[in-house]
Amino acid sequence: MPFDETYDVVVAGGGNAALCAAITAARAGRSVIVLExxxxxxxxxxxxxxxNLRCAHDGSAPTMTGPxxxxxxxxxxxxxxxxxxxxxxxxxxxxxxxxxxPWMNKQGVLFQPPLGGTLSLGKTNAFFLxxxxxxxxxLYRQAEALGVVCLNDAPVTALTIEDGFFTAATIQYQxxxxxxxxxxxxxxxxxxxxxxxxxxxHWGDAADNFLxxxxxxxxxxxxxxxxxxxxxxxxxxxxxxxxxIDARAPKFDGGIATRLDSVVFGIMVNRNAQRFYDEGEExxxxxxxxxxxxxxxxxxxxxxxxxxxxxxxxxxxxxxPAVQASTIGELAGKLQLNAAALEKTVADxxxxxxxxxxxxxxxxxxxxxxxxxxxxxxxRKLDKPPYYAYPLRPGITFTYLGVRVNEESRMVLANGKTxxxxxxAGEIMAGNVLGKGYLAGIGMTIGAVFGRIAGEGAxxxxxx
Amino acid sequence: xxxxETQRAGALVEADRLMTICNACRYCEGLCAVFPAMEMRxxxxxxxxNYLSHLCHQCGxxxxxxxxxxxxxxxxxxxAALAKVRNDSYAHYAWPRAFAPAFARNGLTITLLxxxxxxxFIVGFVALRDPALLFSPNAGDxxxxxxxxxxxxxxxxxxxYAIAALAVGLRAFWRDINGSADAQAIxxxxxxxxxxxxxxxxxxxxxxxxxxxxARRRIFHHFTFYGFLFCFAATSVATVYHYxxxxxxxxxxxxLPVLLGIVGGLGLLVGPAGLFVLARKRDAVxxxxxxxxxxxxxxxxxxxxxxxxxxxMLWRDSxxxxxxxxxxxxxxxxxFLSLPYGKFVHGLYRYLALVKYARDKRTxxxxx
Numbered sequence: 001m002p003f004d005e006t007y008d009v010v011v012a013g014g015g016n017a018a019l020c021a022a023i024t025a026a027r028a029g030r031s032v033i034v035l036e037x038x039x040x041x042x043x044x045x046x047x048x049x050x051x052n053l054r055c056a057h058d059g060s061a062p063t064m065t066g067p068x069x070x071x072x073x074x075x076x077x078x079x080x081x082x083x084x085x086x087x088x089x090x091x092x093x094x095x096x097x098x099x100x101x102p103w104m105n106k107q108g109v110l111f112q113p114p115l116g117g118t119l120s121l122g123k124t125n126a127f128f129l130x131x132x133x134x135x136x137x138x139l140y141r142q143a144e145a146l147g148v149v150c151l152n153d154a155p156v157t158a159l160t161i162e163d164g165f166f167t168a169a170t171i172q173y174q175x176x177x178x179x180x181x182x183x184x185x186x187x188x189x190x191x192x193x194x195x196x197x198x199x200x201x202h203w204g205d206a207a208d209n210f211l212x213x214x215x216x217x218x219x220x221x222x223x224x225x226x227x228x229x230x231x232x233x234x235x236x237x238x239x240x241x242x243x244x245i246d247a248r249a250p251k252f253d254g255g256i257a258t259r260l261d262s263v264v265f266g267i268m269v270n271r272n273a274q275r276f277y278d279e280g281e282e283x284x285x286x287x288x289x290x291x292x293x294x295x296x297x298x299x300x301x302x303x304x305x306x307x308x309x310x311x312x313x314x315x316x317x318x319x320x321p322a323v324q325a326s327t328i329g330e331l332a333g334k335l336q337l338n339a340a341a342l343e344k345t346v347a348d349x350x351x352x353x354x355x356x357x358x359x360x361x362x363x364x365x366x367x368x369x370x371x372x373x374x375x376x377x378x379x380r381k382l383d384k385p386p387y388y389a390y391p392l393r394p395g396i397t398f399t400y401l402g403v404r405v406n407e408e409s410r411m412v413l414a415n416g417k418t419x420x421x422x423x424x425a426g427e428i429m430a431g432n433v434l435g436k437g438y439l440a441g442i443g444m445t446i447g448a449v450f451g452r453i454a455g456e457g458a459x460x461x462x463x464x
Numbered sequence: 465x466x467x468x469e470t471q472r473a474g475a476l477v478e479a480d481r482l483m484t485i486c487n488a489c490r491y492c493e494g495l496c497a498v499f500p501a502m503e504m505r506x507x508x509x510x511x512x513x514n515y516l517s518h519l520c521h522q523c524g525x526x527x528x529x530x531x532x533x534x535x536x537x538x539x540x541x542x543x544a545a546l547a548k549v550r551n552d553s554y555a556h557y558a559w560p561r562a563f564a565p566a567f568a569r570n571g572l573t574i575t576l577l578x579x580x581x582x583x584x585f586i587v588g589f590v591a592l593r594d595p596a597l598l599f600s601p602n603a604g605d606x607x608x609x610x611x612x613x614x615x616x617x618x619x620x621x622x623x624x625y626a627i628a629a630l631a632v633g634l635r636a637f638w639r640d641i642n643g644s645a646d647a648q649a650i651x652x653x654x655x656x657x658x659x660x661x662x663x664x665x666x667x668x669x670x671x672x673x674x675x676x677x678x679a680r681r682r683i684f685h686h687f688t689f690y691g692f693l694f695c696f697a698a699t700s701v702a703t704v705y706h707y708x709x710x711x712x713x714x715x716x717x718x719x720l721p722v723l724l725g726i727v728g729g730l731g732l733l734v735g736p737a738g739l740f741v742l743a744r745k746r747d748a749v750x751x752x753x754x755x756x757x758x759x760x761x762x763x764x765x766x767x768x769x770x771x772x773x774x775x776x777m778l779w780r781d782s783x784x785x786x787x788x789x790x791x792x793x794x795x796x797x798x799x800f801l802s803l804p805y806g807k808f809v810h811g812l813y814r815y816l817a818l819v820k821y822a823r824d825k826r827t828x829x830x831x832x
Binding site for chain 1: 484529536
């Protein structure tokens with residue numbers, strides 16, 4: 001039975017960070033158990049929806065264009081976080097990110113060159129062949145080959161921690177509570193983005209209308225237990241990363257295929273058929289991340305992106321068909337919006353559009369004038385029927401609240417001391433590095449770098 | 465179970481649904497040719513899906529890598545969906561149309577056809593030649609039992625028919641998918657087919673026996689395919705010997721036709737046997753379970769062709785030669801007759817799809 005022995009390393013979570021920690025500790029000869037809350041198919045938390053990791057490199061990686069200099073990486077991180085990052089940990093992340101491709105290759109993870117719509121990330125990001133689930137499958141195969149005990153359907157329900165010292169985790173397994181004893185603990189169990197009740201503490205009933213892009217198992221239970229056991233928090237507890245996704249997406253686990261990038265090509269209205277923000281403010285990827293929050297602030301947390309036939313093929317195809325109509329009034333009817341209000345919004349917008357040269361790849365000179373809420377780029381009249389609409393809702397990707405760690409990935413307690421045998425890696429501590437905003441692939445980088453550091457630290461501690 | 469019109473439409477409907485999901489995700493674009501070809505489109509007509517289905521080598525990598533495979537509510541299973549479309553398309557393009565139902569009960573059809581062929585040879589030998597010859601040692605001289613000209617006439621006619629029937633079907637497919645070709649595309653596709661490039665899951669291998677990728681299926685397919693080519697070469701060389709030089713069979717063990725035949729025959733024993741075993745171990749979720757009989761029938765025919773050929777070679781000087789010859793010729797005739805109506809066609813359709821893909825990719829032909 002897996003519950004008879006005391007493991008050198010007990011890992012809570014089963015995604016990228018958890019597996020990197022488990023593999024590292026197992027390679028150092030330690031006995032390791034991985035406790036994943038989700039069933040086998042849903043294992044790995046947000047990792048199963050990822051696609052790449054960001055890494056500094058000298059340009060010699062066969063699947064990447066490059067090079068990506070550490071200083072440039074740091075600049076990018078500072079830009080998106082507005083400086084809300086622990087500089088030492090940020091530098092550590094970047095310094096060790098360059099080891100990740102060869103290390104992952106050694107574990108059986110394959111990479112591919114970016115293709116099609118992702119060419120712009122070819123310099124900075126290494127793409128997993130087949131995406132995050134392919135990468136995760138390879139890591140699990142490696143971990144199991146190294147003798148790591150990997151349990152699915154094994155949520156941690158309690159942690160036995162005394163004065164910042166871990167002795168055991170309680171899990172619910174095959175219908176009964178089980179004790180898993182360990183010499184060290186690695187928390188790599190993600191954030192609380194799927195925990196609607198927790199989200200409601202800060203967002204109120206609006207959170208009922210949020211869609212969760214990952215699995216329902218990202219509940220933040222381990223994070224909650226650690227904070228309740230005196231571990232120092234990091235990151236804004238109210239904040240989450242939200243993008244605009246198709247409102248028809250499933251409540252949980254819609255992943256990448258539900259995102260839509262149609263907003264900049266037309267107008268965005270709320271339930272009252274009113275525009276509420278400059279659709280032409282920013283280029284990808286920044287615009288990608290602002291619309292989730294903007295829609296969350298609208299009545300019923302819903303928005304409608306409206307485009308016409310000249311734009312319908314200019315963005316990535318959608319998983320759901322657009323709502324289509326030959327007039328704006330008819331479109332309003334199909335969307336159950338006030339037809340007169342929508343017609344007026346579109347007419348006002350069309351009147352305000354100034355001539356310009358449309359180019360969606362740059363901040364072009366197509367803008368409106370005279371509107372209270374302008375559209376500052378890519379503004380073209382909506383006058384080429386048929387008209388199309390996509391309903392959009394906030395899609396929650398991850399949360400920023402986490403546990404404070406030091407450069408050994410060791411948890412820092414609320415009293416300022418470092419925990420003797422508790423480490424954290426991945427989204428549960430990503431707030432140390434990414435206090436705000438988002439940078440494509442940074443989550444996997446933080447997970448893999450701190451997963452390895454936590455695995456090294458736990459292996460070392462368990463030996464002593 | 466026979467495949468009805470409604471199921472056929474259903475296969476296309478499902479493939480269309482999946483391609484729409486995959487086209488919004490695109491995580492699998494590094495695995496094979498299916499996904500980059502898909503990305504050149506925004507909508508998927510029947511011909512597009514038929515084309516994509518033939519690009520799929522059913523390695524299974526996109527299933528195990530997929531974040532939306534079952535039990536996810538999107539229920540994405542591209543290998544199985546495209547297998548159904550592909551198998552439907554064989555019947556759809558088959559010529560003449562009257563023979564299309566052969567694909568629905570392929571295992572049974574080919575078994576009956578082969579049994580009838582074997583019986584036909586035995587009856588023919590007895591009726592048209594001296595019955596005693598059938599059981600007497602003939603010093604390895606097949607032509608005593610069946611004259612060379614009769615063999616050439618029969619197999620030549622059947623072979624020409626098979627080529628004609630295949631050509632009509634392939635031409636319909638090529639027109640339907642709006643195929644275009646040039647020397648470079650043909651070169652690329654030939655290389656991709658020869659290496660079975662896309663039976664490799666983009667480098668991870670084929671998830672044939674378990675979720676752990678392995679090269680086994682590709683290796684056994686190589687045995688089968690190159691075994692087939694060697695046997696074809698053996699027959700071709702023997703034909704040249706006969707008509708070009710007047711050297712009549714039987715040939716010695718060290719002769720080129722026999723050596724080529726032995727190498728090819730071994731390939732056709734090892735390859736089909738391996739593929740058969742792997743197919744039994746394969747996760748049923750990845751395949752078109754209703755029509756696995758087609759795969760089994762084809763590899764069984766190749767295996768039996770080789771086995772009966774070896775038996776004939778070993779015992780050609782004995783009294784069993786007549787029966788063994790009837791068996792071997794019957795199996796080969798069954799194989800030839802079923803070429804346009806069995807799994808053999810997969811290689812030809814796939815090759816054309818690869819040519820189109822190579823050409824479209826280079827010319828970046830985006831289909832609105």
